[in-house]
Amino acid sequence: MNWMPYGPRALLFRFAETVGEEALARQRGIVTELQRHPPAGLVEFVPAFTTILLEFDSKVVPEPDQVAEELLERLEAAAQKILPPAPVKEIPVRYDGADLEAMAKAKGMTVEQVCDLHSAPLYNVYMLGFSPGFPYLGDLDPRLHTPRLASPRPKVRAGSVAIGGEHTGIYTVDSPGGWNIIGHTPLRIFDPARGEPNGPDEAMFRLKPGDRVKFVRI
């Protein structure tokens, strides 16, 4: 693991060199440690595939660089802890996406084969980003890896299940998007209405970093 400063108030720790389940296990260890024993002055943290950002309150930690080495040791120890498996969340999908047929054709497969390959694995939520609650899911069968569309669609509707490069994901709000759409889920992955109107509420987000996802065909 190594670290680098990211401006005057944040540190970026690199806990793995490559994306994968090993990196995710380390990420989960670190996140669990930060939630159970947050370092003094930690404002927020953002985990990604191989890195995690820690942002500090400059009134409490005026020079994050000075606590970085000590933190690195703590996070390294946490990264090595074995955690119980993360919850599995089932997501129903109708495989009726606009790009499904073209994708199957380009790969010399039937639509049926694409659907089977996509719904077979147990995926990991490597990180959330792009839009509120949007899950970056791996590990996608290499036979389904597909580059993003040459020009993004101006509007992809919420609930669209899509493939972008080596990942699959679910659009959480109507937004522009360049991933290949293969299906739709009737579930709301991000639902502002589920939140408490006057306070933070994680219930808005169906999936959390580290969760596992099983697509169920409908």
Next chain:
Amino acid sequence: MGEEVFEILEPGPGATLQDGGRVGWRRFGVPPGGAMDAHAAQWANRLLDNKPDAPAVEILLQGAKLKALRDTWIAVTGADAGANVPAWRVARIREGDRVEFPKNHSGVWIYLAVEGGFDGERLLGSASVYARGQLGSRFVRGDVLRRATSARFELPRGVAGRVVDWQERRNYESPSPLRVWRGPQWDLFGAADREQFFEQEWTVSPQSDRVGYRLTGKPLIPSGAQMISEPVLVGSIQIPTDGRPMVIMRDGPTVGGYPKLCLLDDADVSWLAQCRPGVKVRFQLIE
């Protein structure tokens, strides 16, 4: 619910409620948001003895019109859009008065604060509207704004009016150099490119919004390295494959895969926010 205080007659190209932003939700893909020019928004609130991060109306460029539904103290700061009320000082308006922003002369974002602070639905701990992420929505014609009723502002007797000191204001048309820190991928760029970044004047592109400000000029040579997406802070200066810098603003992505040459200092994010398309900016490294 607080008291009705304004009706939106015309929202202009984009009026929203913004406060100090939401903290702690970036790991769920929710950017901090908040007033694009935090400096101006905080001054509008301070003039009225509100909390500096109280919700204020953020108005884009020009064209907005509001009607007062009761007598109240207000403060207008930020961009100059020829308002019919004095800016950067407290103003008293009466029921039925209109507050109008007919023509933009400088700056991008105007702030309107009201005594007590505006009342807004708080989602994930903040009243800041993040329309793209479906956390609140932009104002439309006919919307009624409310103010919190807890606080009351009284201008001290014998004082002509509270005014923001001139030193706190800035020329939005020819800004001072913007201060930046080294970014996480600083070392991925060659010395010549870094020099070019700091030596040239960059022009703010019309492709700029609450998500990011694009800059045009002589493009840098993008780093060829393939990056794994990593967390992105507001103020990050990304160099995408076309070599034209993109500065991540308050509604920008929380993760991304472009190399980040620099990080704009937090205070200067507010200054860049007020630079209209066509305005020239320079950067200066904080050593």
